[in-house]
Amino acid sequence: MSAGTYTPRPGAAPLGRMITAQTALETRMLLRNGEQLLLTVVIPTLLLVLFSAVDIVDTGAGEAVDFLAPGILALAVMSTAFTGQAIATGFERRYGVLKRLGASPLPRWALMTAKTLAVLFTEVLQVVLLTVIAFALGWSPQGNPLAVLLLLVLGTAAFSGLGLLMAGTLRAEATLAAANLVFLLLLVGGGVIVPLDKFPDAVRSVLDLLPITALSDGLREVLQHGASMPWGDLGVLAVWAVLGLGAAARFFRWE
Numbered sequence: 001m002s003a004g005t006y007t008p009r010p011g012a013a014p015l016g017r018m019i020t021a022q023t024a025l026e027t028r029m030l031l032r033n034g035e036q037l038l039l040t041v042v043i044p045t046l047l048l049v050l051f052s053a054v055d056i057v058d059t060g061a062g063e064a065v066d067f068l069a070p071g072i073l074a075l076a077v078m079s080t081a082f083t084g085q086a087i088a089t090g091f092e093r094r095y096g097v098l099k100r101l102g103a104s105p106l107p108r109w110a111l112m113t114a115k116t117l118a119v120l121f122t123e124v125l126q127v128v129l130l131t132v133i134a135f136a137l138g139w140s141p142q143g144n145p146l147a148v149l150l151l152l153v154l155g156t157a158a159f160s161g162l163g164l165l166m167a168g169t170l171r172a173e174a175t176l177a178a179a180n181l182v183f184l185l186l187l188v189g190g191g192v193i194v195p196l197d198k199f200p201d202a203v204r205s206v207l208d209l210l211p212i213t214a215l216s217d218g219l220r221e222v223l224q225h226g227a228s229m230p231w232g233d234l235g236v237l238a239v240w241a242v243l244g245l246g247a248a249a250r251f252f253r254w255e
Contacts, residue, residue, distance in 0.1 A: 018106045019114050026118035030084065039079040039183070040126055045133060048072045051193055052137045059195060062224075069134040069141070070219035071192035076126040077152060078212055081119050082159035083183045089115070089167035090175035098254050108254070116160060123156060143222035147229045151222070154237035155215040161244025162211070168252030186212040191220075211240040 013021075030036050051057060052065040059067035092098050102108050131139075166175050188194065189203075190212035196204050207213050218233030 013105070015107075015110060019110050019117070022106060022111060022114035023117040023121070026115050027121050029088070030080075030118055030122050033084075033088070036080075036084045036088070039084050040076065040122060041129065044072050044076045044079065044126070044130060047075070047193065048130060048133055049137070052134075057194055058198075063138055063140070065134055065137045065139045066141075066224050067195070067220065068193065069130070069139045070223045071216040072130055072134075073127060073152075073219055074155065074190075074212055074216035075187060075192045076130060077123055077155045077215060078159050078186065079183065080122050080126065081156045082163040083179045084163075085115065085119055085160060086163035086166045086179040087176050089164060090170065090172040090179075093167060093254065094172035096255075102254050112164070116156075119160060120156060123152070127152070141223040142226045143224075144228050147222045147227070148219060150234060151215060151218045151230070151237065154234060154241055155211065158211040158215075158237050158240035158244055161241060161246070161248050164248040164252060165244055168248060168254075186210065191216045209236065211237055214240075 030040075048065070048068055051059075051068050052063075055064070057064075089098070098111075101111055106114075134141075163179070166178060170178065186192070189199070189207055190210055191207070192212065196207060196213065196217070199207060208217075214233040214236035218230040218237070221227040221230045221233070
C-alpha cells in the first residue's frame with residue numbers, strides 16, 4: 001500500500017452533485033417543518049374536502065369540486081412557492097445560514113436553483129395528493145395537460161420570485177407576518193374558493209391582475225371548461241414571473 005493512498009484531496013464537489021445534495025436537503029427541510037406542512041398540505045386538503053362536501057359557497061352550475069379543484073391547486077402552488085419559501089428563506093437569512101452557504105463552494109445561483117427544485121418537487125407531491133382527493137370527490141377534469149403544466153410552472157416562477165423578494169428585503173418577523181397575511185387575503189380574494197363574479201366590478205378589475213387569480217382562473221378555464229390555452233392568464237403570470245424574479249435578483253440581501 002503506497003503512502004499516498006489516503007492523502008486528502010480538498011476541493012469542491014462537481015456542481016451537479018452539489019445542487020443535487022442541496023436540493024435533497026431543502027426538500028427534507030420543507031417536508032419536516034410542521035408549519036410548512038400545514039400550509040402546503042393540510043389547509044388545501046381541508047378546504048377542498050370541506051367546500052366540496054358542504055354547500056357553503058355558490059360555485060355555479062355543476063359539481064362544486066369541478067370549480068374548487070383548480071383553485072385549490074393554485075393555492076397549493078402559492079403556499080409552497082410564495083408563503084412557505086418566503087418564511088423559510090427569511091429566517092435562514094436572519095440566522096446567517098444564507099451568509100454561510102454563500103461563502104461555501106456552492107454558487108449563490110446554484111443555491112437558489114436548489115431551493116426552486118425543492119419547491120417544484122414539493123408541488124409535485126401536492127398536486128398528486130390533491131388530484132387523488134379531488135377524483136375521490138367526483139372531479140371530472142378536461143382540457144390540455146400542456147396548458148396545465150405551463151400554468152403551474154409560470155405560477156411557481158411568479159410566486160417564487162415574489163417570495164424571495166420578500167424574504168430578501170424584509171426582516172424575518174415582518175416576512176412571517178406579511179407572507180401569512182398575503183396568503184389569507186389571496187385565499188379570499190383570488191378566485192380560489194369564492195367566484196370573482198361575487199365581487200364588485202371595480203374590485204374585480206384589480207383582482208384579475210393578481211397572479212393567484214390568473215393561475216386559478218387559467219387552471220379553471222382548462223380543467224373545468226376545456227380551454228386549449230388560456231393565453232391571457234399565461235401572459236399575466238409571465239409578467240409577474242419576470243418582475244418578481246428580476247426584483248429578487250436585484251434587491252435580495254444575503255445578510
